[in-house]
Amino acid sequence: MRYQNLFINSKNKNAGDTNYNYNLSIPEYDIQTKENEEMSLTITNFNTQNIFYNINNTNNQFYFTVLKNGVSTSSTMTVPIGIYDVYSFTTALDLLIVAEAHAIYIPLLNKIEFKSKNNNTIISFNFFSDIYKILNLPSSNRIITIPDKDTLLYSGIVNMNRFNYLLIYIEGITCYTPNISNIISTNSNNFKLSNLVAIINRSDILPFANICYVEINENNKILLGNKKITNLNIKIMNELGEFLDDLEDWCMTIKIIYTVKI
Secondary structure, three states: OEEEEEEEEHHHOOOOOOOOEEEEEOOOOOEEOOOOEEEEEEEEEEEEEOOOOOEOOOOOEEEEEEEEOOEEEEEEEEOOOEOOOHHHHHHHHHHHHOOOEEEEEEOOOOEEEEEEOOOOEEEEEEOOOOHHHHOOOOOOOOEEEEOOOOOEEEOOOOOOOOOOEEEEEEEOOOEEEOOOEEEOOOOOOOEEEOOEEEEEEOOOOOOOOEEEEEOOOOOOOEEEOOOEEOEEEEEEEEOOOOEOOOOOOEEEEEEEEEEEOO
16 A cells, blocks of 8 residues: 655645635646556545635625504615624624614523514514524524514524535546435435545634644545546535635645555
8 A cells, every 4th residue: 555645735726726616737647556556535634714704795684674653664784794703793783773673692592682672663674685594594484573662582593604514526536436425406315426525514613713624544535436637626615505715725635545456
């Protein structure tokens, strides 16, 4: 058995490449099996900073409607794009609705409490954008209506992570026996063999902290059909199928394992 380690730093990308869609050209015959060998691949480590906008242009707007003395007024409220914890997010909501209502975070419930400030006033929040996912509201009912000053209503359990996983795909390899499959339909049990080579959990990592993935036992190695590799196209997405266009610079080590065929 023999090994090759490829250390890749996204800062060294070519023009036209991005941190989430990165191409690596490899000299001819640099990665190539001998006649009696087969090749496997695994990612042994990956590092980047946890700097992703959990509030962005897909989830930062909601309709705010006030019905007072028979007169209804509606406004589109926009939360500034950025990285929020639950406290700063609640404060941002409260500042937008401060003339008519309060938004207060309740730590014991991990929910946001909404309350009208005024008598004879009906307040409605229509969370039409993906902000409803942060507030953990059902997709079928994204409207919160406060009928009077004495009524308190709550969001769902707040989840400030817009997504939980980094998915690393590598094109330029042929996965002979892939160890990870993609579900290609949410309504059936259909699966598709893929070139997904690593799934990295970031759900418990604080904003601005380091995301550090380490694989030391080669448990996720993938047997390849390639006899040689001349190009690798690394694509990094989340579990929602979105490219991570706000991904910071990263470094990665890919281990190539050559074993003698039995």
